[in-house]
Structures are given as structure tokens and as C-alpha cells.
Amino acid sequence: MLDYGPDAILMKGLDGTNWHLKDYEARGGYGALKKVLGEKMTADAVIAEVKKSGLRGRGGAGFPAGLKWSFMPKQYTGPKYLVCNTDEGEPGTFKDRDIIRYNPHMLIEGMIIAAYAMGTAVGYNYIHGEIWAEYTLFEQALDEARAAGYLGENILGSGFAFQLHAVHGWGAYICGEETGLLESIEGKKGQPRFKPPFPASFGLYGKPTTINNTETFAAVPWIINNGGDAFLALGKPNNGGTKLFSVSGHVNRPGNYEVRLGTPFATLLEMAGGMRGGRKIKAVIPGGSSAPVLPGHIMMQTDLDYDSIAKAGSMLGSGAVIVMDETTCMVRALERLSYFYFEESCGQCTPCREGTGWMYRMVHRIEHGKGRQEDLDLLTNVADNIAGRTICALGDAAALPVKSFLNHFREEFQYHVDNKRCMVSEPGGYFTAAAGTEKAA
Amino acid sequence: MPTVEINGRQIEVQNGATVMDAANALGIAIPHFCYHKKLSIAANCRMCLVQVEKAPKPLPACATPVMEGMKVFTESEYARTAQKSVMEFLLINHPLDCPICDQGGECLLQDLSVGYGKSDSRYQEEKRVVFHKNIGPLISMEEMSRCIHCTRCVRFGQEIAGVMELGMMGRGEHSEIVSFVGNTVDSELSGNMIDLCPVGALTSKPFRYKARTWELARRKSVSPHDSLGSNLVVQVMANKVMRVLPLENEGLNECWLSDRDRYSYEGLNSEDRLTQPMLKVDGKWQEVDWQQALAAVAKGLKNAQTDHGGQGLGALAAPHSTLEELHLLGKLMRGIGSENVDFRLRQSDFSADQKQAGAPWLGMKVADIGGLDRVLVVGSFLRKDHPLLANRMRQSAKRGQQLNLIHATDDNLLISVANKAIVPPQALPETLAQVVKAVAEAKQQPVPAALAGVTVGADAKNIAASLVSGAKTGIFLGNLAAQHAQATQLRLLAQELAGLLGASYGFLGEAANSVGGYLAQAVPGAGGLNAAAMLDEPRKAYVLLNVEPELDCQNPQAAMKAMQDAEFVICLSAYKGSAPDYANALLPIAPFTETSGTFVNAEGRRQSFNGVVKPLGDARPAWKVLRVLGNLLGLEGFDYDSSEQVRDAIGTPEQLAGRLDNRVNGIALQLAAASTGLQRIAEVPIYASDAIVRRAGSLQKTRDAAAPRAWMNSALMTKLGVKDGQAVKVKQGAGAAVLNAACDDRLPRDCVRVAAAHPASKDLGPMSGELSVEPQ
Amino acid sequence: MLSAESLKRIDREIAKFPGDQKQSAVIAALAIAQDEKGWLATETMDFVAQYLGMPPIAVYEVASFYNMYNLEPGGRHKLTVCTNLPCALSGGADAAEHLKHRLGVGFNETTADGRVTLKQGECMGACGDAPVLLVNNKRMCSNMSREKLDQLLAELK
């Protein structure tokens, strides 16, 4: 049995092999869809339920899902599209992969209900390029759903038609950005589009489109089955439900844990087996690599929900919790992250294309003992000049780590500049603290 | 219609207008690189960031739609800080090579960096180096490290040229503008990418390192190559044309130029220029002065007239000649008693002469093409004959205009074509007749009696359905139609069709003065011989104005024979060419850059220009040469002081406009029986259209200038037993050409496409009609 | 140019999209072509362009934008190791070092015997299983301790 923790509702009762349609149905799967179609719920009623649930987007920005769905033009008669974002590439995030490999029908059911609510006849699930096995598994699940009449014309005799396809990426972080993703489905480079217009009016193939994260759609069947209020009650006001947190880094049991929003971080850390080797916690990136880093002691006082983490100075983001212990060199850590954004910048807009390389090279220099005093302020300034001036949020994502690392751990950078070496470890040394960890789900 | 306030000034704008649009309307300049009014919005350079009240971050003016009550600040501290930071990013990897950069002096980056750049760089890392590329003879991509990734060039290809030849490969900092693995850029509009490139990454290959831009004087001119009359900025240094750029004219070329208009200047100073008058004395060529030359020419003409009468003389002019030149040539001939003058060198059907109501023309303004919702183009190599008119139709097609074609070849126009009928050239009238009949039936109008026997095919039906469903239709006859053996019948059918549809019809026009030639009366009057007749029934003496008979005439065989057999041939030409082989006197005249003159374009627009440089060597403006000749011959009305006087004598613009009329009267519709042999299809290749272009070195290295081949479909190849690429002998009349066979399965049955106007095919006969092909 | 089997797979992808949006299948088509050919030669991209009715340069843009295409011939096996921060904190960087050492090559290099090309990867969405690596884009190997890395190398011929 896979163990996502005592609060798990979405990922309950999974053992890694019981993903098939019959297993899902045995768990009550597709009951929500049958309810929606059988009770002839109106589209508005479905959206109202989702609004009530307080479900916020699980892909990073935390935008209320029900509200987003209500933006889809109702009177529009041409094709509209529904798109699921399973391009999980935000460093530290690995939850959506579990959803599509262990419980794919929950996502499919959620998407069918969403399609019903927004009157879309065609949907795509865009799956991260590096997870081929999961992609093929998801295609099998789609075949099962088609064979059972959950997808296709006249679903369950209701007259409602919806077709869903899987699309496989091929290695580009930026395709996780929703408009980059749309471009990619259109067979182009995944270069994000300037917004406005937003996908709800100009999306896939220029048609109205709604995009949500995998986990967002996956929560929908539960909400329909149990009511929006029940979902909301699982979490906190404005932060409904449970959420999957991907815990990685210096913990004893890295893995995914499903907890109620508002759960203290300390509880999650405990579920993850505590700090590896009993070492002291130094820093946590609570929402994927694009979220600002927080010192461990602040994090230990913080609850895991959108509002609490924001108050602490970071973002819940995708729920990827990267834990670093006292042996971690923050300069080296930032160097690796900066390299990532430099590598993954799509290259179209100036501040990001030019700025990510500039920042990476400066951090690289500092890490390698060639930093200059003025670099520290310059780094912050360059980050400021990128943030908020780019087409998509990758620019901000690249700037935030730099600013927050310097903000909270400036003395380590200063030490590198002054002493041409690291204050916590031999160059490259700290990453080794790895071996021999227990495995969670 | 929202109202916006920019820097404290208010303006009301169209729904959907951007902050950039509003600022432009107010005359407020916002710095930018990727934005271009004719291209889609990319918003990638971020240079145009401005402050918008209540917005949490600076917004790109080019992409931000105006909202009611929006307050924008383009020069506030906040906006300037954002703009300056973008400029810094743009410059960190940009080479500091302005002193040797071709773009220096006209570089948007250089200009803006003065206002927005810092004097010292905070970037201490190594600059990016981008490898150079070779994309053909016209555009230099030697300095790609200068690229600022604005993607204007890429968008130009996708959106304007209609073919994506450049792309941005890779991503992030490693992004590079490239063509597909070593491919050349072949679009006939490619040079515009140079203008669009805001930095010196794409530059003109022929112009590279030739001059610094600030050393160049800029003079206005008009392109002589096609019937559009694109407006030019000709850049000049030390009395030499160094470069040609577009002069924006929204009604004609917009802000574009075809590569032909842009690069033909290389032909102006060709080795082959004729710079000294020459006379053939006792079989030997001698350089002489103008006085001698003109005296000899006047005497020769007089003698020929005395010996053979006015009918023994003939004058042929290229339609690229100026209005003034054409007019004086006609006047000269008439003065010495001959009506034998013509500029329609490629025409073969003159049956409309004396029966047309006025000068044939486009039938509408160029700018109004965009307002049509249905278009029918008959017999036109549209994209290569009229690159920028084709672009108008390309853009219109995107807005829903339906383009229908009747033609003999199916070249890719890079326009989405609604319907087409691709038929052998001699079937063009029959096919157009089908459309007329189908439209008449659809409109429940009587079908003209002559078309009673016509059976409407599927293609014609589709075309007719498209035309009938429109509200505003234009019917255009292309060069193949104008040069067709049944040109008048095609015209009558177009007239019929236009009547049924309430449409406009007209001619796309072959050259700069295809309309002007009529207005200048460079056409035979009553009793005179037209261009074809003058060659088919050889004259004793000829005056040639800008003509290379073996390349410029409908039937080069007949033309060359007539020249060779004539007693006295006078060539007024800017080039020697092959004239020394048959002429008796060579008079060096000035090409369009060295003389003042006028072109009247397809829409009847009279455009005058001045010489931009002094004539090369002893060359003289032809209008002056003709004036002196008139004087020497003692003719009346040759005392003009300026070309403007000549022009004004022809008529005011209003008078000229009044003489435009496409109608033909008194000729019956009548469909000829089609012949059965192999038919020639001949186009004038884009870089063979006139004497200047033929000598433009870089254009001659492009793919479009490749030697003609004998194109046919595979069925015909099998029938003839020839293979793709194999050498074949193409025969027409007494002449033959050895060419390589090439396969094009889109060609109609039993047709062989062999281009005209090229040395390789100059021994062949007429541009249409029968030919034979045998394996070599 | 491509086998009937590959074309069938491409056609399956094309069928997922609206009739006038064949281009949508380009990412899959290139991946399928790469499966068959090992890498994307100019002619292969040209073929895909023709097959999907796209300008060749647009295909090239795509092929050079996404990480997992091989634009040059490489080793018989491609190993892509994730070295991003979450993985690095749990041995990802060490795994890469170990492979470099064992194979005697750096990133983006191929062993002299043409057996293995080594690549540095970015986050594969499997950080909980660090160290992770991909074999030939499709097979993900998790928790790659030194022993498991050595085992893998022994298995790759």
C-alpha cells in the first residue's frame, strides 16, 4: 500500500497496481460523473460547487479554480478546449506523476466533469517529456475510459460528448507555463504568449481554453461527491481541501504526502521522517524552486496553506518542499538553481534571455572564488530588473531565488567573496550527505 | 472607443488599439525594437515598457490594449528605469563594433542607446559570439552576434513574404536566427528583412562595407521594373548609386520593396554600360562625339525615309522607358512620316487597336485591391511579375478575400487560393468563357450567344460560385493574358464577366509605363504597324529605345532577323548588349537614375522623378537626345527645355486619368479552336525583365535567376522519352535551344514551359504557340 | 524515409488534433523519427516537415528547442542524469560525477567505444527518487546508488 499520510483522500487506497478502470470504479470512481449527468446538474451548478470548495490551482499560482472556469465564454459557439497541465517540471515537484500513474481515472473523471461544466468537447493532457512510462500508462487509462463510454460521443447516454487525448512533451520546463504549453500543443516552440489576451478568450488554436494543473482537476470528483463545503472544511477558509506536498532534499523519507491545507510544516517534516542524520534544518524552499527560500526556523513556525506561506514571505506554489540542512552551501544551491533558469529560459524576451545568464555567471563566479564585492548588490539589482518585466513568470521565477537567497543568507555570499571559499563545506562537498534514505510513497 | 491619457494628453482610440497606437497618434515616441506596424505583435524586446496607473508592473506599450480611462506615463522615472534596464540587457551581449558596422548611423539600437544606455557596462562576463551564416547573395548574416532577437525577420517571412525561411532555433541565450540547415533565403521580398532588422545583424550583402550611411545622399525616385511604380530612396555617393531603399507610400509599395527594386541598381554601373556614342563606319565601330553621332543618325533616318518612305521605318521602345522618351519617340516618327511606333513588344494580339476606348489599365486604385472580397486573376505569374501586388492579395486573403485563378502554371503563390483552373495557355479563353457562362446562369442573365456551346467544368463552376457570392469583385488580366494570342477575346470575356458581376476589370500591367506608353502615344496610329507587324514585315530602318530585341520581344527570332536584315538600325540604349552585331549607330542614354522622367503606373498614377546622379560617361537623357534629333531633322514642336515641359504637353494628371478606359467596342466574342501540338508557356523571369535587372550581379546569382529549363509534366516526359534533368532540344520555327528538362506535375497536359528573355532561350520563336522537344 | 511502423505511429498522433492542425503532431513525430533513426538528421527533419506540411525551418525550431532530441549522432545509449538542486541534495550530482568517472567522459560527450553519451538533465519530476536518470529518454531509473549505476552500466552493451 502506498502511504500518503492519514489525511489522504485523493490518494487513498492505492498500491501502485490498482490504477485500472475496474479498480477505480470499485473505489466508487466515476460516481461523481454519474451524479452530474444522472442528476442533470447544470453547468453553473457544477461551477458553483467548485467555487464553494475553495479549490485553488495546484500548479503554482493558486488561482481559484471555480472562478477560472466561470471565465469561459458561455455563448461562444465554436470549439473550446480543456487542457490539463501535467508538465511537472518545477524542480522539487513530483506529485502529478503519482496521480497519473497511480490514479489516472481520477484525473480523467475530473476533466470530464470540468468539460461538462465549461461546454468543451475536446481536451488534452500535456505530460512532461521525461516520464514516458507514465504517459503510456495514461494512454491506456484513456483507452479504458473510451471503451467504457466515459469518453466519446454521448457519454453514459447523456448526449454530452467529450474526447480527451494525451500529448507528450519532450524536455522544456517552459512548457509548464500555460501559454508556452498551448504553443507546444500547437506544434511550436514552447514560447509563452503575452497576456492579455488570456487563454479563456484566446487559447489553444486561438479558441477559448481553460488550463488547470493535474491535481486541480483530480480534486473535482471528490468535491462533486462530497460537496464543496466538505472540501473547504478539510482545509482553511480560502484554502480548501487537502494538497499533495512533494518533499525532497535532506529528509529521511522524501516523497509525496497528502495533508490538509493549514497543516503545520513541522508535521509534514515529521511525516517525511525528519531531518536526515538528525542534522539541523537550515532552509526550506516551500513551493518549488521558483518560490523564495525561507530560513528553517521561520518555516518551522509556518502552516502549509497559501495564505500562511505568503505571510511568511514565500509561496505555496506547486507544493514542492525542498529541505536543506546545515551542511548546505547556499551559494552552491543558488548556483544550481540559477543555472536551471538560464538553461530553461525560452529566449524570446530580453530581460530573461540576457538576465538569467548574467545572474548565473555571477553566482558561478562567487561560488568559484572569483566574486567581487559589488557582485552582491549587482545580483539583486539584475534580479529586480528582470522581475515583472518579462512576458511570462519565468523571469520572476529566476529572480526570486536570487533575491531571497541573498536576502536571507547574504553572509554566506559575503564569506565566499571575502575568503574565496565556502563557509560550510568543501566545494561540492555538501551534496553528498545523501546516501541511504528510506522511501516513502 | 475608449479614451486614454498619455503623459497628460488625452486621445480617443479605436476599440482594441494598443497604448503604442495611441501614443503614435499623439506623436509620442515610445522606444521599441520588436514592434513594427506591419507585423504581428511579439512584445519580446520589452523596450516599450511604460508606466500604467494602477498596474503592478511596467507594461509593454506595443501589446497592452487601451482601457477606458487608462493613464499612461511613458517618460516617468518609473518607465525610464524599466526602459533603461532593458537597454542594459540588450547591450550586455551586443558587440561594441559600431565603428565598423554597416548599420552605423541608421541603427535603432545605437540611436536609443544614446538616450537609454549607460556609458559604462556593469557586465563583466564574456560576450556571446554567434556564428555567421550564408543565406545567399542578397542578405549578409556575417555578424549575427549583433542580433537582439526581436524576431522581426522571422515574422516578416511568416506574415508578409508568406514563406518562413528564417527561424529562431535553440532557446534562451543560445537562441539564434538561422535558415534551415544551410538553406538560402529565396523570397523575392527578402531584402525587406534588412530594413526591418533594427541592428546590423542582417545587412545588404552587395552594400556591405561599401560606404558609411552618413556619407550617402538620399534622393527620391521611382522603380522602373514593374507596373506598381514603387517609390524609392536612392542613396548616392560620389555620383554613384550605392543602395536603394523603400520610400514609404501606403498606396503603392507600403513600406516594402521587392528584391528586384532594391538590388537592380547593381546593373546601373555594369561593365556593359554604353558611355560613348558609336558609329559603324565601313563595318568598324568607332567612338564619336555626340555631334557626329546625331548628325549621322539624322542623316541615316532621312535617307531611309527618302528611299523607302515613312512606312519603311519602324520604332520600338521598351515599356520601361519614361513617358517623355516614349512621347518624343512617337512624335519623331510621326514627324518623319511614320506611324510605325510601338512599346508593346511582347504583345501578340493587336486586334483591339483603334477599337479601345482608352488606355488599358488596372481599372482601380492599387490600394482598393484590399477592399475587394473576390478576385479573379487570369493568366498571371502573379508572385514574380508583381511581387508587391501579390503581397497585397496575400494580406487580403488572410482577411477573407477569395482569390481565384485561371492560369497555365500552378506555381506556389504563397497565398491561400480559393479556386483555380490550371489549363494550357490556349485554353485560357475557353476557361474564362466557362466562368462567364456559369456566372450568367447563376445570375439568371442571358448567356452570350458565342458561348452557347461552352460546357462548364467543375473548376469554372467553383470559381463562378466564389465570384457570385461576393459583393466587390476585381478581375485582373496578367501578363500571360496580355501577351496571349487571344488577348482581345480574354479582355472581352473579362468585360462580359465584369458586367455580369458589377465588377471592375483591368490589366496588371507588364512594366513601369505599360499604361504610360498609351498616354504618350507610343502606339501606331491609323495605318501604322504595331510592334509584331514591324518585325514580321521587316522595315528598312529601325529606331530602338531601350530595347534588346532578342530578349524583349514576343518573337526574338523574328526580331533578330529583322534587325540583321535592316539597312539602318539606331540603338538608344544604356547598354551595349548585342547591339554592335546588328546596329549602325549606338547612342548612349541615361537609365532612370540619370535622367528626369515620368512613369504612369498600373493604376494610372503619374509619378515624375529627377535624376539622382549625373549620366555616366557621355550618356545623355534620351528625351534630350530625341529632342536634338527632332531639331536636326527640322521637325516642329521639339523645343522643350525640360522633361517637365514634355510631360505637361502630354496632359495634366486629370486629363491623363480621363484617358484610362478598358472598354473595347465593335469586336465580337468568338472562341478559337485550340491547336493540338505541344504548347509553349513562357514567362519573363523576375530577374530578366529589363536591361538593368539583367545586369544586376547579385540578383543574377539568386535561385530565381537560374537558367531556364524545359518544364513539363511526367506524362509528357514519358511520352517524349525524356528524363528529369536530361538535356533536350527545344525547337521553335527556325531556332532551337538546348535546355535541361525538368518535371513539374502541376503543369497542364502537352505544355512545355520555357522562359523567355534569357540568352539560353533567345533563339526560340514566339512566347506562345507550338514547339517541339526531342532528347539530346 | 521513415518505416511504415513509424508513419503509423505518427498518423495516430496526427489523429489527436483537429484536421487542419497537423503541425500539432510535430513533437511526437520528431520523437518517433528519433526512435527509429537514433538522431535527427537534416533529411529526417525535412521529411517530417513535408509529412506535416510545415516549413522545414519551423521543424528545426522545434527540434532545437526541446532538450530530448538528438541533433547529432551519439552513443548507442544516452544517459541523462538529473543534477538539479532537489536531486543534488540527495546524491544526483554525485551520481553524475560517478558516471563521468566510470565512463571517462564529461557531459555532452560520448565514450570512445560509442556506447554511451552522457547528458546533464534538468528536473524530471521524480525528485523523491533521487538520484534519477533517464536511459534513452524513456526508461527512468530511480534511487541510483553507486551500485545500481554500476549495474546499469554493465547491462548497457
Ligand SMILES: Cc1cc2nc3c(=O)[nH]c(=O)nc-3n(C[C@H](O)[C@H](O)[C@H](O)COP(=O)(O)O)c2cc1C
Ligand atoms: C515558468 C513556469 C512554469 C510552470 N510550470 C508549471 C507546471 O509544471 N505545472 C503546472 O501545473 N503549472 C505550471 N505553471 C503554472 C501554469 O502557468 C498555470 O498557472 C497552471 O497550470 C494553471 O493551473 P492551476 O490554476 O490549476 O494551478 C508554470 C508557470 C510558469 C511561469
Ligand code: SF4
Ligand atoms: S520570461 Fe523567459 S521564459 Fe518567459 S517568455 Fe520571457 S524569455 Fe521566455
Ligand code: FES
Ligand atoms: S516593442 Fe513592445 S516589447 Fe518590443
